[in-house]
Amino acid sequence: MEIEAYADRIGDGTGLAAELESAFGPAETVVIRELPGGNANDTLLVEWDESRYVVRIPPTATPAPAMLADVRREYAALETAAGTAVPAPELLHRCRDASVVGDEFFVMELLDGEVIEERVPDRFDSPAARERIVDETTDALAALHDVPVPDAFADAPATSEASLGRELETFREQLAWAEERTAEERRVHGLHDLADRLEDRLPERPDDGEAGGRTSSDASDGATAFVHGDYKPDNLMFAPGDEADLVGVLDWEMAGRGDPLADVGWLLSYWEQDGDPSIMTEEVRERYGDHDYFEMLRVFVEDYSGFTSHPDSPGRGHIVDRYEAATGREYRHDEFYRALGTLKLDVITEGFFRAHLEDSAAAKPTYPVMRMVPFVLAEQGRQILDGEVPLRG
Structure with missing residues (x-):
């Protein structure tokens, strides 16, 4: 052996x-x-x-x-x-x-295929193949949200439930847990600002109309569906042949019952387009430019979206149009859902940083960069809520 x-x-x-x-x-x-x-x-x-x-x-x-x-x-x-x-x-x-x-x-x-991140293989490097990749990505998400919610998730944790208000509360609890240790190193104030702004912008109930006013924390336009929780480009595997066929959706550890529009917003939060503003702030460059893991952060910020930001790749609006046509579900409150995705990832990365601080030997090799990642994610969330990154930019 x-x-x-x-x-x-x-x-x-x-x-x-x-x-x-x-x-x-x-x-x-x-x-x-x-x-x-x-x-x-x-x-x-x-x-x-x-x-x-x-x-x-x-x-x-x-x-x-x-x-x-x-x-x-x-x-x-x-x-x-x-x-x-x-x-x-x-x-x-x-x-x-x-x-x-x-x-x-x-x-x-073990699936046979490859994950598309920074760039596409040469055989897929055409506008038609890029569009097929995006369509396969969108169609699988629509199909996933059509699967009946299994009984196994009836008592799933709050991160898998449809209530947006409860989900925000859970994120705050997770953040407080992480900061018990990470706050000793530094604090990401923009993360708390993002959570506060999202709480103020919880979507209205679909039937409230213009006169509905604020909603309860249980409001959601997306109802309840089987959700993946981490549906993004590097969790999708495409076939090794000439056709850009999706052969596998990976990493289901955050799946469960939830708001399907949160799944859509999570995917779109990863879908950087050509012309989007950079989330690498001067503050981060000045503070961490000499850090051993700054290059890893730069790759995360600037290179990860090489496929999505290519001019020949369909943008966020294409995904939304195809998803709505496939499901009959209207994707409303785009800024809220995309920013919610950045907050969720922000909280997760802060948890990773705590894991690194508590046991660096057992932590994964990427965890040290989590000292810096929450700053750029908080900036991304701010940009989205301030209207600087329109859906159809």
Whole structure:
């Protein structure tokens, strides 16, 4: 047996190998390695003779309570997606015995394809192929929101519920938890300002009309649907062939019952367009320009959106038009939902930074940059709410 990484978690691998043997039969050649990428659940690649499997397991550094790194929720979400129009990895095995690797885990198929982030492969570098990528992305999200909400999410945490007001309250609680430690290092005042402004702009009830006034915190135009919670370009895998076919939606650990328009807003918050203002402020450059991880921050801010910001890639308005046509659901309150997405990511990254401060050895390699990321996300949220980043810019 060859263990290229992760030995501190699984030891000599005999426990994991025995569990896999009970599910897939014996193997003469076993190789276990950790796959890079992702900030929540860990991902292992297991070569089992000629077969290859993916193991999903919670990280040792917990990023935030009841928000991320929940393999039980991810497993239930993948079960729900199975057999629907939403492409997702096939579940192959589940282990509830925490003594095997220190926590529950599950095994799923390894998909063949690639994730499109900074740039598209040459075979997709045409206006028609770019449009197909965006249409596949949008159609899968629309199909996901048409899947009945499973009973498994009836008692899901507040981050998966449809109430926007309760979701904002949850984000504040998560932020307070993170800042118990991160505030000792620095405070991101813009993050709190963003939360306050969003609370003041909670959408009105659909049937209130012009005279409806403010709403209760339970108001939502999107009703309730099965939501992904982290639907964005780097969680989508496209086929290796010449056709830009979506073959898999990945990373379901924040899925559950929720407001589908929040899913749309989350996707759009990642969809930078050509001409959008930079979120890299002079304050951040002056404060962290010499930081060891500033280049990683620069890549996150300037290079991540290489596909979406290309002039030949369809913009945010195209996504909204296609989503509305597919679902019959009107995407209202765009600025609120996009800014809500930036707040959600802001709170998550602050949780990652706490995990780094508490146990840097167990934290993921990307966590140190989370010292800086919340500042630029708070700026992005401000720009959206101030109307500086229009939907159809």
